[in-house]
Amino acid sequence: MKRALRRDRHPPKPAPAPREKFPPLDLARCERFLMHEARLLDDARFDDWLALFTEDAWYWIPTEPDQQSPFDTVSLIYDDRRLLETRVRRLASPRIYSQEPPSRTSRMIGNVTQEETSTDGFVCTVRSKFMVLENRRDSQRLFGGTAHHRLVQLDGKVLIAWKRVDLLNCDAPLDGILVPL
Amino acid sequence: MSVGEGELVQLIEPGRVHRRVYTDPAIFDLEMARIFGTAWIYVGHESQVKNPGDYFCTRIGRKPVIMVRGPDGEVRVIHNQCAHRGAMVVALEQGNAPEFQCCYHGWTYHLDGRLKAVPLQHGYPREFDPADPKTSMLQVPRVESYRGFVFASEAPDGPDLTDSLGYMATSLDDMVDRAPDGEIEVAGGVFKHTYDGNWKLYFENLCDAAHPLFTHRSSIEAAQQQSDAAHSDGTGEIALRQMRQNGAPYSFWESQVGIWTYPNGHSFLGDYHDDAKLVAAMNDPTFRDYRGALEAKKGKARTDEVLAVRRWNSTIYPNISFMSQFQQLRVVHPIAVDRTVVHAYTFRLKGAPERMFRNAISFANTVNGTGSLVLTDDLEIYNRIGIGLASEGTEWLQVGRGFTSDVPDAHGGRRGKNSTSEVYIRNMLDAWLAYMTNGRAAQAAA
Ligand code: FES
Numbered sequence: 001m002k003r004a005l006r007r008d009r010h011p012p013k014p015a016p017a018p019r020e021k022f023p024p025l026d027l028a029r030c031e032r033f034l035m036h037e038a039r040l041l042d043d044a045r046f047d048d049w050l051a052l053f054t055e056d057a058w059y060w061i062p063t064e065p066d067q068q069s070p071f072d073t074v075s076l077i078y079d080d081r082r083l084l085e086t087r088v089r090r091l092a093s094p095r096i097y098s099q100e101p102p103s104r105t106s107r108m109i110g111n112v113t114q115e116e117t118s119t120d121g122f123v124c125t126v127r128s129k130f131m132v133l134e135n136r137r138d139s140q141r142l143f144g145g146t147a148h149h150r151l152v153q154l155d156g157k158v159l160i161a162w163k164r165v166d167l168l169n170c171d172a173p174l175d176g177i178l179v180p181l
Numbered sequence: 182m183s184v185g186e187g188e189l190v191q192l193i194e195p196g197r198v199h200r201r202v203y204t205d206p207a208i209f210d211l212e213m214a215r216i217f218g219t220a221w222i223y224v225g226h227e228s229q230v231k232n233p234g235d236y237f238c239t240r241i242g243r244k245p246v247i248m249v250r251g252p253d254g255e256v257r258v259i260h261n262q263c264a265h266r267g268a269m270v271v272a273l274e275q276g277n278a279p280e281f282q283c284c285y286h287g288w289t290y291h292l293d294g295r296l297k298a299v300p301l302q303h304g305y306p307r308e309f310d311p312a313d314p315k316t317s318m319l320q321v322p323r324v325e326s327y328r329g330f331v332f333a334s335e336a337p338d339g340p341d342l343t344d345s346l347g348y349m350a351t352s353l354d355d356m357v358d359r360a361p362d363g364e365i366e367v368a369g370g371v372f373k374h375t376y377d378g379n380w381k382l383y384f385e386n387l388c389d390a391a392h393p394l395f396t397h398r399s400s401i402e403a404a405q406q407q408s409d410a411a412h413s414d415g416t417g418e419i420a421l422r423q424m425r426q427n428g429a430p431y432s433f434w435e436s437q438v439g440i441w442t443y444p445n446g447h448s449f450l451g452d453y454h455d456d457a458k459l460v461a462a463m464n465d466p467t468f469r470d471y472r473g474a475l476e477a478k479k480g481k482a483r484t485d486e487v488l489a490v491r492r493w494n495s496t497i498y499p500n501i502s503f504m505s506q507f508q509q510l511r512v513v514h515p516i517a518v519d520r521t522v523v524h525a526y527t528f529r530l531k532g533a534p535e536r537m538f539r540n541a542i543s544f545a546n547t548v549n550g551t552g553s554l555v556l557t558d559d560l561e562i563y564n565r566i567g568i569g570l571a572s573e574g575t576e577w578l579q580v581g582r583g584f585t586s587d588v589p590d591a592h593g594g595r596r597g598k599n600s601t602s603e604v605y606i607r608n609m610l611d612a613w614l615a616y617m618t619n620g621r622a623a624q625a626a627a
């Protein structure tokens with residue numbers, strides 16, 4: 001069974017700017033982008049991370065390995081843009097007790113491939129493998145799995161139209177997930 | 182180490198409880214025997230085993246069991262242990278099987294747990310009798326379903342399920358009556374969350390009206406500051422409304438919500454929503470369609486009656502907490518004195534507009550999701566209580582809020598003068614003590 005990696009509800013917006021001024025999204029740029037995103041998260045720069053997403057982006061961590069939809073099955077996280085903004089605002093709150101003390105994370109990304117690329121090269125789906133070490137209070141957790149990013153280039157800037165994170169242990173009993181994966 | 186009855190009685194006083202109740206491994210072992218080993222324990226819903234051969238694996242206390250529908254259509258609960266040398270027989274969480282076979286030496290069982298075949302049977306002593314009912318995947322002695330909710334009791338005799346539920350059966354009615362077709366089914370997957378703390382803490386929090394304003398501040402404030410101009414596919418809308426509602430002021434909790442308790446540890450918190458989308462509101466299009474579907478099937482008068490029931494979380498002691506408005510049910514699995522796993526399920530209302538179910542999923546993600554903006558702070562509380570109690574500071578925990586103002590209620594119940602009363606905790610501790618002393622020390626804390 002092929003996983004549903006996109007939903008028809010949000011086809012990526014066509015870039016309005018004259019595109020030829022900018023190079024297309026090749027693998028090297030996609031890789032650099034993923035490293036940049038991981039670094040923002042590890043550095044707890046969540047506002048800057050949010051700024052990587054398009055205005056109608058969604059961010060999804062399913063509870064099932066082959067989950068087809070976030071609407072008929074529960075998700076560890078399924079945020080539309082509005083909820084994602086709230087999530088990031090909460091992470092900055094001095095009253096977020098579940099981040100007292102804050103988590104520290106360290107991420108590794110690898111095996112990056114471009115899965116689907118539009119003919120003009122300005123929209124693509126990138127698949128990657130990741131490992132995230134998370135340390136909080138007395139314990140360290142290890143998350144790993146596969147991420148898919150739908151990347152779009154608008155005015156030379158790379159943005160995330162959607163991001164799906166498939167955790168290897170998505171259906172295991174888990175304590176709270178606070179820092180985005 | 183065992184704990185004597187006299188000692189148990191001393192752990193509960195009017196308005197306070199000794200911290201050992203949450204920290205002592207010997208007490209936990211007793212709870213597994215005397216509470217989870219005797220009470221009616223929710224095991225699953227009939228919709229999880231629709232067809233003959235369908236099975237669903239869960240636990241009663243720490244014991245792995247299988248809820249299975251036999252070829253005769255009967256739902257049974259059997260221990261997931263091979264009668265040969267003890268291996269767990271069924272390894273998948275759910276599925277369908279014509280029979281159960283142990284993968285160690287191939288002993289095979291009927292779906293009701295009776296032994297069917299033993300390879301190399303000639304090698305066993307003459308006294309070995311495969312037809313002996315003790316040589317089987319043992320059935321849990323009593324299994325009863327209340328409108329599709331399957332409960333099992335390890336006690337061969339005792340009050341039947343409806344007696345034990347008492348008036349709280351009406352909360353299960355409320356779950357089912359809301360379905361236009363009169364049926365609900367488990368759907369939409371499951372959340373499994375875990376924390377390092379005692380299982381009782383979960384129930385003590387679910388009806389706690391005094392904590393949202395404080396514990397959930399970060400999500401309340403973040404939601405209050407959120408612009409509704411930002412794009413939503415409906416998910417964020419439901420989530421934000423719920424988070425903002427958690428910010429209802431103390432005066433609201435004190436005057437308008439209510440908490441009701443009943444014998445055997447059961448209770449429910451009144452609905453605390455005045456948000457037009459989260460309550461029965463005609464101006465919400467989904468809800469209007471839903472109401473239409475209900476009226477078409479049940480008539481207007483009955484629909485009014487069904488929707489007039491306004492409860493938030495209901496607790497059926499000792500292992501489920503559920504709520505009807507967004508069709509949620511959480512099953513609490515005690516793992517150790519300081520370790521708990523909770524499974525949270527969603528139900529689909531048959532005959533309701535599909536959008537209702539989608540909203541229920543969004544709601545589940547908001548309040549039961551492992552990555553939710555709300556539940557994460559509750560999990561933090563359970564963990565902190567786990568750590569805090571280990572400090573062996575104050576010996577007695579205060580659960581006396583509302584003690585002098587609670588009032589008796591119909592159906593053998595007792596209710597708080599307002600919803601911030603800790604009466605539901607005292608009520609659970611009453612039941613706890615009654616179970617733990619085999620009924621001899623009932624009502625000590627009342
Ligand atoms: S343990 Fe099951 S067949 Fe031997």
Ligand SMILES: [Fe+2]
Pocket residue numbers: 386392393396397555559
């Ligand atoms: Fe809470």
